[in-house]
Amino acid sequence: MRGWISRLTLNQTLAVAAVALGALALFAAPYPGSKVTLDARELALVVGTEADHIEAPELAAWILENRADYRLIDLRTEREFAAYSIPTAVNVPMNVLTDAGLGRQEKIILYSEGGIHSAQAWMLLRAQGYKSVYMLKGGLEEWKDQVLFPAVADNPTATERARDERLKSISAFFGGQPRSAAAVAAGAAATPAMATAATPASPAVVAPPSPAGGAKPAAPKKKKEGC
Amino acid sequence: MMAPFLKYGMFGDETSLVLAFLIGIGFGFFLERAGFGSARKLVSQFYLNDLAVFKVMFTAIVTAMLGVTYLGWIGWLDLSLVYLVPTYLVPQIAGGLILGAGFVIGGYCPGTSVAATATGRVDGLIYLVGIFAGMFAFAEMFPLLKGFYLSGAGEAMTIPGAFGLPYGVVVFAVVLMAVGGFYGAGLLEKKFATPVE
Numbered sequence: 288m289r290g291w292i293s294r295l296t297l298n299q300t301l302a303v304a305a306v307a308l309g310a311l312a313l314f315a316a317p318y319p320g321s322k323v324t325l326d327a328r329e330l331a332l333v334v335g336t337e338a339d340h341i342e343a344p345e346l347a348a349w350i351l352e353n354r355a356d357y358r359l360i361d362l363r364t365e366r367e368f369a370a371y372s373i374p375t376a377v378n379v380p381m382n383v384l385t386d387a388g389l390g391r392q393e394k395i396i397l398y399s400e401g402g403i404h405s406a407q408a409w410m411l412l413r414a415q416g417y418k419s420v421y422m423l424k425g426g427l428e429e430w431k432d433q434v435l436f437p438a439v440a441d442n443p444t445a446t447e448r449a450r451d452e453r454l455k456s457i458s459a460f461f462g463g464q465p466r467s468a469a470a471v472a473a474g475a476a477a478t479p480a481m482a483t484a485a486t487p488a489s490p491a492v493v494a495p496p497s498p499a500g501g502a503k504p505a506a507p508k509k510k511k512e513g514c
Numbered sequence: 515m516m517a518p519f520l521k522y523g524m525f526g527d528e529t530s531l532v533l534a535f536l537i538g539i540g541f542g543f544f545l546e547r548a549g550f551g552s553a554r555k556l557v558s559q560f561y562l563n564d565l566a567v568f569k570v571m572f573t574a575i576v577t578a579m580l581g582v583t584y585l586g587w588i589g590w591l592d593l594s595l596v597y598l599v600p601t602y603l604v605p606q607i608a609g610g611l612i613l614g615a616g617f618v619i620g621g622y623c624p625g626t627s628v629a630a631t632a633t634g635r636v637d638g639l640i641y642l643v644g645i646f647a648g649m650f651a652f653a654e655m656f657p658l659l660k661g662f663y664l665s666g667a668g669e670a671m672t673i674p675g676a677f678g679l680p681y682g683v684v685v686f687a688v689v690l691m692a693v694g695g696f697y698g699a700g701l702l703e704k705k706f707a708t709p710v711e
Contacts, residue, residue: 302693308580309689313682317586317593355668356600418594 325414339409340424341396343433347457350375357394360387362404363427373398373423373430374461384408385415398423398430435463438471517591545629553621553630553637560618562706565699576692583685598670605663620644 295303333339349357350373361368361376368378379387381404389395395417397405405422412420423430432438437458439451455465520530548570549555558564585591617623622630622641630638652659674681 298696302696305576305580305689306693308584309576309686312580312583312685312689313680315583315587315682315685317583317591317681353664355664356670418592 330413339420340422342424343430344457346373346396346423346430347434347461351457351460357396358389359396359398360384360389360408362397362399362408367400371427373427381408384411389417393417394419394421396421396423399426401426401428431463434458435461436466437463438468439465440468517585518595541625542629542632545626546633550626551630551633551635551638553635556623556626557618557621561708562702563708565703568699569696572692572695576689579685579688583681598672600668601671602664602666602668603671605665608662 292300292303346359359373359376360379361372362379362381362384364380365378368376372378376398379389389412395412397408397412397420399405399408402422402425405426409420409422425432435458437454439454440447443451451465458465519525520527525533545551549566550570555564556567559567582591582593582596586593613623620627620637620641622638624645627638627641627645631642632638656663673679673684677684
């Protein structure tokens with residue numbers, strides 16, 4: 288046996304090693320199975336570094352880019368989902384979350400009205416071995432504040448103007464309408480704007496610059512924004 | 515500590531760029547050292563008299579595959595967090611054919627043309643200019659091509675998933691394919707051996 292091995296060239300030795308490692312890999316289980324142990328330190332690290340959530344503008348950019356490598360899950364009730372939902376989202380209420388057939392390797396983004404339900408669902412999925420789970424920071428409320436009805440400066444500087452134009456076009460794409468920063472500072476919440484959004488037929492906002500090469504803007508869901 | 519480090523927040527985007535640069539330097543260095551800065555060497559594989567490209571690339575695949583498998587198995591790497599490029603089968607086959615045709619005609623693939631340019635080869639440089647011209651043309655035509663570009667499911671497809679095979683069986687099969695391929699490559703090289711400059 289030893290003599291046989293010693294007669295092998297380097298290439299042949301490497302080939303034998305590769306076959307042996309490949310054969311052993313037949314028994315390998317490189318993906319985690321159904322048994323999952325929670326790594327508290329790892330979870331704390333993920334939470335501490337804010338690697339567990341994405342922000343509303345980032346999600347908006349993903350939708351504009353037509354990215355298809357994630358699943359956006361709306362955790363609210365069917366009724367709330369029917370009233371308004373973020374484009375591309377699918378409705379998976381909390382009570383059926385673990386039976387929804389979500390892949391453990393999928394990138395899953397959860398959102399609820401605020402942040403509590405999505406944080407609970409996040410922990411639930413992580414405990415069950417879903418690795419790539421994220422929350423929409425601030426939930427639908429922050430989506431409204433930052434994407435649908437962002438605050439734009441009343442007397443913008445040059446830099447603010449560029450930013451505001453972008454905010455306006457993104458807001459228009461999703462069927463929203465920017466708000467005046469002064470009004471926001473004066474305490475007007477997003478809700479009044481939500482109410483007005485249902486009224487104007489064509490909000491006076493800049494048309495979105497055909498995003499990501501001509502993606503069709505999601506039809507503004509005026510009637511559905513009663514959330 | 516568990517990989518992938520970036521996704522576990524071990525370092526940020528800036529560090530990842532520095533690491534990407536260093537890995538890129540290493541990749542280019544070994545491409546050049548393997549002789550892949552020469553178009554003659556590269557196209558020899560199409561005449562079946564020097565299959566070094568096939569052997570080097572398949573060796574890299576097997577090495578990486580075994581590494582990933584075992585690191586995942588012992589728990590040092592979280593495979594479910596490794597990014598998989600979404601599969602758009604037909605557009606990607608079309609892209610592969612275009613790249614292959616360009617490889618046969620031009621004598622380089624994108625990475626090797628950069629390695630060739632770095633060693634001062636004019637043909638590599640011209641090829642690189644062509645790559646950027648092609649990228650520019652593609653970007654300008656993207657609105658027209660987008661429908662085709664994104665056609666298909668767009669989900670990351672894997673061989674174990676698509677064929678319903680256990681992960682380990684696929685690993686073993688790929689290793690056997692590689693070793694068999696290397697043996698076959700050796701026979702072909704002997705059969706079609708012609709002195710190459």
